Amino acid sequence: xxxxxxxxxxxxxxxxxxxxxxxxxxxxxxxxxxxxxxxxxxxxxxxxxxxxxxxxxxxxxxxxxxxxxxxxxxxxxxxxxxxxxxxxxxxxxxxxxxxxxxxxxxxxxxxxxxxxxxxxxxxxxxxxxxxxxxxxxxxxxxxxxxxxxxxxxxxxxxxxxxxxxxxxxxxxxxxxxxxxxxxxxxxxxxxxxxxxxxxxxxxxxxxxxxxxxxxxxxxxxxxxxxxxxxxxxxx
Numbered sequence: 001x002x003x004x005x006x007x008x009x010x011x012x013x014x015x016x017x018x019x020x021x022x023x024x025x026x027x028x029x030x031x032x033x034x035x036x037x038x039x040x041x042x043x044x045x046x047x048x049x050x051x052x053x054x055x056x057x058x059x060x061x062x063x064x065x066x067x068x069x070x071x072x073x074x075x076x077x078x079x080x081x082x083x084x085x086x087x088x089x090x091x092x093x094x095x096x097x098x099x100x101x102x103x104x105x106x107x108x109x110x111x112x113x114x115x116x117x118x119x120x121x122x123x124x125x126x127x128x129x130x131x132x133x134x135x136x137x138x139x140x141x142x143x144x145x146x147x148x149x150x151x152x153x154x155x156x157x158x159x160x161x162x163x164x165x166x167x168x169x170x171x172x173x174x175x176x177x178x179x180x181x182x183x184x185x186x187x188x189x190x191x192x193x194x195x196x197x198x199x200x201x202x203x204x205x206x207x208x209x210x211x212x213x214x215x216x217x218x219x220x221x222x223x224x225x226x227x228x229x230x231x232x233x234x235x
Contacts, residue, residue: 007038007039007040007061008038008039009035009036009037009038009039009063010036010037010038010039010048011035011036012026012029012030012034012036012037013026015036015037015039015048015060016045016046016048016058017029017037017058017060017073018076019045019053019058019075019076020075020076020077021076021077022076023076023105025103025105025106028103028105028106029071029073029106032064032101032103032106032108033064033065033101033108034062034063034064034071034108035062035063035064035065035066036062036063037050037060037061037062037063037071038060038061038062038063040061041059041060041061045058051070052169054169054171055075055078055171056074056075056078056080056085056171057072057073057074057075057078057082057106057171058072058073058075059071059072059073060073061111062108064100064101064108067100068111069100069108069109069110069111070097070108070109070110070111070112071106071107071108071109072085072106072107072109073105073106074104074105074106080171081104082102082103082104082105082106082107083102083103083104085107085170085171085173086099086102086107086109087102088147088170088173088174088175089107089109089170089173091145091147091175092142092145092147092167092170092173094164094166095138095141095142095164095165095166095167096166096167096168096170097109097110097111097112097166097168098110112160112162112166112168113162114160114161114162114163114166115160115161115162116156116157116159116160116161117135117155117156117159117160117161117189118156118196119161120132120161120200121196121199121200125203125204128200128203128204129204129234129235131161132189132190132200132204132234133231133234134161134165135155135159135161135165135185135189136182136185136186136227136230136231136234137165138164138165138166138167139152139167139181139182139184139185140181140182140227142167142179142181143179143180143181143182143222145179146175146179147173147174147175147179147181148173148174148175148177148178148179148180148181149167149170149172149173149181149184150172150173150174150177151169151172152167152181152184152185152188153184153185153187153188153192154188155185155188155189156188156196157169159185179222180219182215182218182222182227182230183215183218183219186211186215186230187215190204190206190208190211191208191211191212191215204234204235205235206233206234206235207233210233211230211233211234214226214229214230214233215230217229218230
């Protein structure tokens with residue numbers, strides 16, 4: 001858990017909210033109830049730390065109406081409207097952070113302090129198997145809602161595991177594409193020739209040929225029966 005008391009809270013007009021250029025939505029942040037952002041996180045802009053940075057936005061640990069939250073702010077060089085992302089994220093909850101407030105330039109959302117999916121590398125086989133299944137069940141929930149996350153083939157960046165499985169960053173998500181969350185997660189966690197996926201498959205003694213066929217069957221017809229077959233193959 002984050003020890004917020006140890007982090008400096010900086011007003012939105014003093015923090016590097018605008019990046020890489022200038023912006024004019026400080027007032028909108030304040031009117032929305034954002035009291036400031038914490039100098040906290042693994043990423044840095046100058047000497048200021050933040051939770052994350054991507055092509056579309058920056059994510060800060062923030063205080064909103066007395067509550068610790070995650071604040072995603074649109075990059076000034078990205079013309080995107082953050083309300084689209086917020087709309088899909090609301091539909092995706094609870095396998096997405098809960099959205100508290102959205103604006104065309106920012107989203108105020110639930111802060112997820114859970115470890116990344118790389119935490120599975122420290123698990124014993126029984127716990128690992130159940131955790132991988134829980135991640136796939138969360139992906140199945142997105143598939144059933146008609147949401148394609150778009151980035152889950154790289155689960156190490158987007159999956160958090162705690163009291164529930166949560167997917168982060170819905171900037172690439174769409175309800176207009178055929179969902180491929182389950183198959184993307186299978187690829188990223190078990191089927192790709194990357195070291196983490198290879199390690200997980202070996203530890204679980206997965207028959208990759210059988211799992212690949214199960215994934216193809218699900219892709220052709222993403223029924224509940226096809227999904228249950230995937231879980232059965234995993235043991």
